[in-house]
Amino acid sequence: AIERTISIIKPDAVAKNVIGQIYARFEAAGLTILGAKMKQLTKADAEGFYAVHSERPFFNDLVSFMTSGPVMIQVLEGEDAIAKNRELMGATNPAEADAGTIRADFAQSIDENAVHGSDSAENAKIEIDFFFGEDEVCPRLR
Ligand code: CMP
Numbered sequence: 001a002i003e004r005t006i007s008i009i010k011p012d013a014v015a016k017n018v019i020g021q022i023y024a025r026f027e028a029a030g031l032t033i034l035g036a037k038m039k040q041l042t043k044a045d046a047e048g049f050y051a052v053h054s055e056r057p058f059f060n061d062l063v064s065f066m067t068s069g070p071v072m073i074q075v076l077e078g079e080d081a082i083a084k085n086r087e088l089m090g091a092t093n094p095a096e097a098d099a100g101t102i103r104a105d106f107a108q109s110i111d112e113n114a115v116h117g118s119d120s121a122e123n124a125k126i127e128i129d130f131f132f133g134e135d136e137v138c139p140r141l142r
Contacts, residue, residue, distance in 0.1 A: 003081040004034070004137075006127040008116040011069035013106050014038075019072050022102055022115065025088050026074075031081055035137040036074040041067050049130055052123075058111070065111055073131050077140065082124055085117040 007026070009019055026033065041049075046066040053059050076085055090101025093110040097103040107114035118124035128137070 002077065002079055003121060003124065004075055004077045004128060005082045005085050005118045005124045006116075006131065007074050007076050007085055009072040009074075010112070010114055010116065011065065011071060012108065012112040013114040014070050014072055016106060018106055022106070025102060026076055026085070029078070029084055029088055031076040031078040031084060032140065034075045034077050034140070035132050036072065037131070037136070038070050038072050039131075040070045043067055049127070061111055075128055075132060075137050082118055082121060086119070089115050089117050 090097030
């Protein structure tokens, strides 16, 4: 089915200047960008976005990393977009990510792992609504 998902290019990958290389992978996989914004997250943004992880031991480090520099946030659409984006990203821990995935190629650690992607249709909707108003996500061109 055609789905939407959220992708965040994290501060480490933005700092490496590889936004375009990551976008090219989305496009080559048939994912279309319907909306995008570059943003310096506030502590409240990061805590709200990752609220589901608030009891995890890595939460404070995660919030601190995600607010350490600008991120690039995009809504991706395409056939099986949620799973497809997760395949492109590779495992959360780049040391375990398959060769050729975004994390294998651009990430250095489980904390600084280059990208985030929604893990389910339910969370994709919550995450898109967290960052994008209705008028900030464009309809497909065709
Ligand atoms: P992300 O997909 O953005 O979701 C939460 C993030 O927490 C995850 O990527 C990792 O960067 C980070 N993290 C740090 N330690 C862990 C861990 N042990 N398990 C899962 N995520 C972790």
